Amino acid sequence: MAAGESDPLASLLRTLERTRDTEQAVEIAKDIGAVIGLPYPSCIADYSDPMLTRAPDGRTYAELFGWGADFREDWERNRLNLISPIANVCRYSTRPFVWRSKDIVTMSPLTSDTRGKHWHLTPERQIAGGLTIPVHLPLGRVASMSWVARTEARPFEQVLEDYSTQLRLAAILFLDIVAQQDMDAPTVTAGTGDTGLSAREVECLSWVALGKTDGEIATIINRSVPTVRFHLENAMKKLNVHNRTQAAALAAQAGILGSLLQ
Structure with missing residues (x-):
């Protein structure tokens, strides 16, 4: 122009x-x-x-x-x-x-x-x-x-x-x-608002999103399997979901986990 x-x-x-x-x-x-x-x-x-x-x-x-x-x-x-x-x-x-x-x-x-x-x-x-x-x-x-x-x-x-x-x-x-047009339509969703996830919970969820088992995550972060499960259970409660897969998916969707592409 x-x-x-x-x-x-x-x-x-x-x-x-x-x-x-x-x-x-x-x-x-x-x-x-x-x-x-x-x-x-x-x-x-x-x-x-x-x-x-x-x-x-x-x-x-x-x-x-x-x-x-x-x-x-x-x-x-x-x-x-x-x-x-x-x-x-x-x-x-x-x-x-x-x-x-x-x-x-x-x-x-x-x-x-x-x-x-x-x-x-x-x-x-x-x-x-x-x-x-x-x-x-x-x-x-x-x-x-x-x-x-x-x-x-x-x-x-x-x-x-x-x-x-x-x-x-x-x-x-x-x-x-x-x-x-959807702003005023109330919906029931999991994990809305500030989740307050800890750094360790985010780390564990990131490895879940990448397909790692609890045992593999424990080895990667140098913690016990019960400790990994403790962090994942806390994350699930904060995100108001019922399993680790759903928690990882929701956290990824919300941008909490960053890019998972390697």
Whole structure:
């Protein structure tokens, strides 16, 4: 963009930042798509959920964005959240990325088994491609915001280069609005709030998360097996769960254990 040229997305982003109205946010996302030449937005608020993200009125955001019933039904019926190559990238990256439907159908994990035949963003269904912004949310949730096109009017890479910063902000702001709709809905969850886990309890849970037995943990930390079990039982009580596996999973999800990737 040339120096002094007004940013065509600036006004839309300011409005998106101020609004908490779902329908207005949806219209802004569509307007952003019109500006960048990718007119079909898409939002997934939690890739672990096989059901499409829903607005407060019960309709899916996919419906509000104008995606046809066939696309929406395919996603839920075929549990595409589990095999989506877009989701796979989002789980391991925070960087916006471009994809094309003619290439994405050959990407892992679709080729791992016959479920790939159910993938719905294909050239045969008049999808050229788009770009996706991964968004990592509290409690380990992986989300994304995408803008999709039926034809590649401009190279997608050029669109990303021109608008990457604005689109990242738009994705975060939109998903803030999506998350807000659940803020007032009370839910019963394990381990909410400050857990107060000790350093030794965190250490033991980290080794549980990595698949170690109580005996192996005892050897690693140079303590007795009863001592390891004492720390794990204390952690389970603080997290309000019933077994060591659940405690480790919850602590990992809450970010208490840090990265478990070696």
